[in-house]
Amino acid sequence: MRILFTADWHLGYTLAGANPQPRLPDQRRNIDRIAAYCEEHAVDVLAIAGxxxxxQERGASRAAAYAMVDGLRAPLARGMRVVAVAGNHDRDYFIDTANIWLTAATRELGDARTARSSDLSSSNDQQQIIFRTKPDLVTVEAGGERMNFALLPFPTPYRYDLRHDDSGGVAQRNELLAKLFGEKMEELRKRSAEQRLPTVLLTHVTVTGTTVKAHRISPRDDVVIPRGSFPEFELTVIGHIHTPEQIGGAHFYYVGVLDRMDVAERDYDTRVLLADIGPQGVREITSLPLDPTPFAIVVAETEDDLAAQAKTIDRIDETLVKLVLRVPRGTYAAPFLDRARQLFPRLYGNVEMDWTDEDDTQTPAVEGLNPANVEDTVRRYLEEQQMPEDERDALMGLVHELRAKTLTEGDA
Ligand SMILES: [Mn+2]
Incomplete structure (x- = not known):
């Protein structure tokens, strides 16, 4: 059975700030490439690791789901299945909605297919779109072979039935979640072993031993699972850490992000994994390249600098540019910004000001301030301040509330 693995699509994500840049066209270009791989290699299952x-709102969500179905039209019409787990960015209610939309859209494609040939009716008994927000073991049959997917979504209290008990705080909650995650994983392994089927673990979580931090989540909110607590499945494929990476010698992989998310990921070589799995496990596994969007940081002191740097960027119409202005405090920046927008069609986010008359010895209280993600930035600031834990938790609670309120107003 041939399975194509991918993760961290973040469909519908927009680089926020004063110069917002929607990413759906970049994502769609990479989905199209994935669809072409699926056809070229007669892929039976597309597995998305969260x-x-x-x-952020309904219109964009619908556009994202549509881009997915439309991009995958050919393999879906052929009968390819999609198996996916929810990550930390997936909202449970939206996954349920997406399940319905995708199933309906796929059924329309399928009707044309069944009209052409009736011998596919047995495979129609199985669900074609399998998105899970709760741990589950799913058997998939294709090309006369059967195998299991152990599906473990990113651990949240709701998904892993953790009864809420506020006495312990975030650290204890995460410890409990890690324990429940381990227990679920072992339970699925046992059930699968009884069925004597090869098993792929698909999940979205941080594993100890990775060198890169998870994308836009503070260590306080992240649940970390020790590598040693993973049972040996035939293949383990994980999302959440955006760099493609094999961990250790076993078939244990971070598949990597669909496309570079921001300038911090500008060196990532994006890819998907194509695995052929038989009754004895992995027959073959290969890495296939995606088409990452170029990113650049432009640091300029004058308008002439801007023009000179624009000339050094090859694919200027595609390149997402982060601009840093090195000017004396009080410089009138509007002409710079106008010029920058003309020169760099995909200038994104807020322009960073690096004041040249600033005292060099003064270091920022928190590294990598990100105006596009207020909550994470404030969280990281609070983490670095000396204060009692309960005070920090209370402050963070307020920030969370404020952000939830802003999002609700944004939705309306
Ligand atoms: Mn994630």
Whole structure:
């Protein structure tokens, strides 16, 4: 059975700030490439290891789901299945909605297919779109072979039935979640072993031993699972960490992000994994390249600098540019910004000001301030301040509330 693995699509995500840049066209270009791989290699299952959707409001969510179905039209019409787990960015209610939309859209494609040939009716008994927000073991049959997917979404209290008990705080909650995650994983392994089927673990979580931090989540909110607590499945494929990476010698992989999310990921070589799995496990596994969007940081002191740097960027119409202005405090920046917008069609986010008359010895209280993600930035600031834990938790609670309120107003 041939399975194509991918993760961290973040469909519908927009680079926010004063110069917002929607990413759906970049994502769609890479979905099209994935669809072409699926056809070229007659892929039976497309497996997505979490963070499939990240759209902030209804219109963008619908566009994201549509881009997915439309991009995957050919393999879906052929009968390819999609198996996915929810990541930390996937909202449970939206996954349920997406399940319905995708199933309906796929059924329309399928009707044309069944009209052409009737011998596919047995495979129609199985669900074609399998998105899970709760742990589950799913058997998939294709090309006369059967195998299991152990599906473990990113751990949240709701998904892993953790009864809420506020006495312990975030650290204890995460410890409990890690324990429940381990227990679920072992339970699925046992059930699968009884069926004597090869098993792929698909999940979205941080594993100890990775060198890179998870994308836009503070260590306080992240649940970390020790590598040693993973049972040996035939293949383990994980999302959440955006760099493609094999961990250790076993078939244990971070598949990597669909496309570079921001300038911090500008060196990532994006890819998907194509695996052929038989009754004895992995027959073959290969890495296929995606088409990452170029990113650049432009640091300029004068308008002439801007023009000179624009000339050094090859694919200027595609390149997402982060601009840093090195000017004396009080410089009138508007002409710079106008010029920058003309020169760099995909200038994104807020322009960073690096004041040249600033005292060099003064270091920022928190590294990598990100105006596009207020909550995470404030969280990281609070983490670095000396204060009692309960005070920090209370402050963070307020920030969370404020952000939830802003999002609700944004939705309306
Ligand atoms: Mn994630």
């Amino acid at each position: 963070d499939v959707f990240e759209a």
